[in-house]
Amino acid sequence: MRTVQSAARPPPGGPLMTRPPVRTGSAGAAGAVHFSLLGPLTARRDGRELPLGPRKQRLVLATLLSRPNTPVAVDVLTDAVWPDDPPRTARKNLQVYISAARALLGPAGDGGADRLVHGCGGYQLRIAESELDTLRFGALARAGRAAAERGDVAGAARLLREALDLWEGPPLHDLRDSAGVAEEADRLEARCLTVYEDWAEAEIELGRAAVAVDGLRDLVERHPLRERLRAAWMNSLHQSGRQAEALAVYDDYRQLMARELGLEPSPAMAGLYRSMLGRGREARRPAVSRETTCPVALPAGTGAFTGRREELRDLLDVLGGGEERVVVVSGPGGAGKSALAVRAAQLLADPFPDGRVHVRVRREDGTARGRAEILAELGRWCGVAEARAEAPGPVAGAEVPASAGALAALAEAWQEWQARHRALVVLDDVPDEACVRGLLPRSGKCAVMVTARGQLPGLAPVHRIALPALADGEALELLGKLIGAGRLRTDPGAALRIVRACGGLPLAVEVSGMRLAVLRHLPLAEYADRLDDPSAALDELVAGDVSVRHRIASGWRDLADGDRWVLGRLAGLAEDGCFTLDRATVALGCGERAAIRAVESLIDAGAVTSPAGEVTAHAALYEVPRLLCLFAREQAATGEQGAGALGPVAGRTGAPAVALSPG
Structure with missing residues (x-):
């Protein structure tokens, strides 16, 4: 495993980039094959690179590897190899390429079973996480984000850096002349950029901005309109004492946006610029207690966040203006309450300099967490540790008060902290008023965003925002982000039927998009017919472990x-x-x-x-x-x-x- 200090090297694809040693992972058996898509397509066995054959065979292999452990239809493979005019012998040629790939790759690691199998859904390449860099990359990225949500920023930075060590340049850059492979490569690169942004923000939070400055500069040059990259670059320059350069980054971006798109930078970006004006170097350094830091514990936002413009503007205006201390965002399950709250919290850094924290009020099984458990987690984030007991509780890294007296002391310490600070707390998925009533600020400048399925009428006075169903245009925009605008345009009428059959519920639209992104052979009209059937609609709205039902x-x-x-x-x-x-x-x-x-x-x-x-x-x-x-x-x-x-x-x-x- 590489250490965090290695992060000072150029970003993936830079001139000094070299391939790291092959990671055998758990597969570890002699003859194990290791595949890489995060760069040129390669396969290695026992450290030796395998010849993957002619270009068309490599296109077939790249398409199968980009959908690991998932049946890939023959039509999808055909489109990847012959996008314009497939020959009459296309299916026969595909069988030849598949046969050659079987001989080259050998059996899978699970007892010698066939690695490449054929079923009613198409060809499926069986692959373990340790055998494919994209699967390993995704696992490390998820672990890093989970660490960040727990408040382990150092652990998050280490895991995200380990994921980035697998990224070696533009994914599949040797096969991008195939439209199907190019689309998959663009998706992989977007994932890598998001993880790079997560890592850079973690390093900045730790006061180690210097390790990210050069890499961020190189990536901004390649992706000049990617705002989150540019914001991270500004923050890293500012924390490194290079304020003039940080301000120049914003000015260049503002001119580019006006010239290329006729737009202004977002309010969040403009707020970051204003916060840097007139201030000298304020680099944060690792602190010994949470009282001396600004806790930021927000989940990673979803790249598919769409719509809710009026509600988001309402949240920013109300919370940013200091008019209200408590806002309740309500709506049915899957309406996008959490995504909206996290998005708003990400944009509200300036009004809440003492931190922004996200706490789930339910456990994974849907049951409510106890008040003591939530207070212990809040205390861990904000340094309110005076009343913790010695016995460990169910919250990672936190402890639950062992007695009523300890609970009362911790509750009072939490109220005192809120009175002295200006922070934003998101209490997510609240079952009822009793779960949060004692957590809301009695005085001071702290604010709380509460998300709940019900209206929580017993909480007053609060500002209320109810999330309706997405309008047709917003729902179509969300679906297009997941399946591609080009595919959406192939049958706009069917796409409209899909989002209406989902009732405009963001979760249902997202699940539909996730399914269609995998079932690329499925016509939109056929999927719309399935959703229109009342007896089958809920059965169709399942994607992996995400289920609307x-x-x-x-x-x-x-x-x-x-x-x-x-x-x-x-x-x-x-x-x-x-x-x-x-x-x-x-x-x-x-x-x-x-x-x-x-x-x-x-x-x-x-x-x-x-x-x-x-x-x-x-x-x-x-x-x-x-x-x-x-x-x-x-x-x-x-x-x-x-x-x-x-x-x-x-x-x-x-x-x-x-x-x-x-x-």
Whole structure:
């Protein structure tokens, strides 16, 4: 493993770049093959480079390696090798190339099984993480980001640097004349650039900006419009005492944006520039306690973040202007609340110089974390350690108070810290008001962003932002980022059907995009037909370990039993999920007042949407979002409207909002 100090060398592709020693990883057996895509396409066995054959055979191998352990359709391979006019013998030629590749690569490392297999979905190349640099790169990058989220910035920098040591220049640069391979190469390079930005920001956070300056300069020269790279370069120059050069970087960027795009730099970039004006060198150095640093613990933002412009502007205006100390961002599961909150926090560095911290209020299984556990994590970030107990708790690197007195002392210490500082805390995925009420600032300049599926009406006074479904244009933009604008243009009508079948839910659109990015042979119209089928839509919205049904089920468990029964009845009112109060009254078999209370309980829980403007309850048109509607009908059809089939109810448990009989 290389050390962090090696980071001072030029970025990948620089003139001094040499190939590092082959990493055998866990495969380690004699004859193991190691493949590389992060540079020219290469394969090595026992340290010796293998001849990969003629160019067309290498194109086939590059296409298979870019989709490891995934069936690749024959049509995809054909397009990669013969993009314009494949010969009549294309399939026969492909079989020859596949046969030659089998002979060259030999069996996989799992007991001699075939490495290259053929099935109904196409050809699949079996590959272990230790055998392919892109898989190893992804694992190291994920581990680095996880370390950063835990607050282990030094560990994050080390892991991200190890990932970057695998990047040796423009991916697959020897085969980019093939459009299919070039598209995959561009995607790989974008991933590498993002990891480089993550690493550079970690080094800057550690006060080691000097190791990143030269590499950032070289990458900005190759990617002049990539703003995050340029911001990191400005920060590294500033921290290194080169303020004039840092300001010049911004001025060059502003002129380039005006000349090339007719645009101004983003508000975040302009804010960074203003913060550097009139200030001398303020390089941060490694500190001995969190009280002397500015904690920044934010998840990496998603490159596919799209839309939400009004809501983002609202967040920046309200929090940046110091008008509100608490903002609640609400919406159903998968609406993009966390992504919006993280994006806003990333842009709010200047108003909150004492830190920005993200804390999840639920565990991975969806259950709520205890107040003591959350306070311990906040205390770890911000140096509030006076009241910690000695016994280790479930939070990595933190300890949970062992007694009520210790908890009270830590809560008071947290309030005192907030009163003395100007920091932003994101409390993400909050089940109910009780989980966070004691964490909100009582005084001072600290601010808190709360994200929740429900409205949390018991929190007041707060600024509220409810996330509606994405507009068609925003949803199409998000889908295009995932499958490519060119493919979107091949059938815009089908693309529109896809995003509408997703109900404009960002998670569902993202999952659709992830599926279509893998199933490149699948026509958009065929996938739209699948989503239009109410009995199959939720089955189609699964990509790897990301499942829309799973996310909806988590929200379903949050509902009280009575609310589930009400939602099941309301979901059956109409195909489009819309209903009036009169229809709800009939479906629920109760009086109007009881129906109003039942519907408004679901609005509070984020399960029913209501009009944005003021309108009487009797005249309003309510709606159950399409995918939640489909899920609720599934539960009603199987008689699983209570807690039984989905496990214990978490969050909004207890008696229903109104006494309604299902009989």
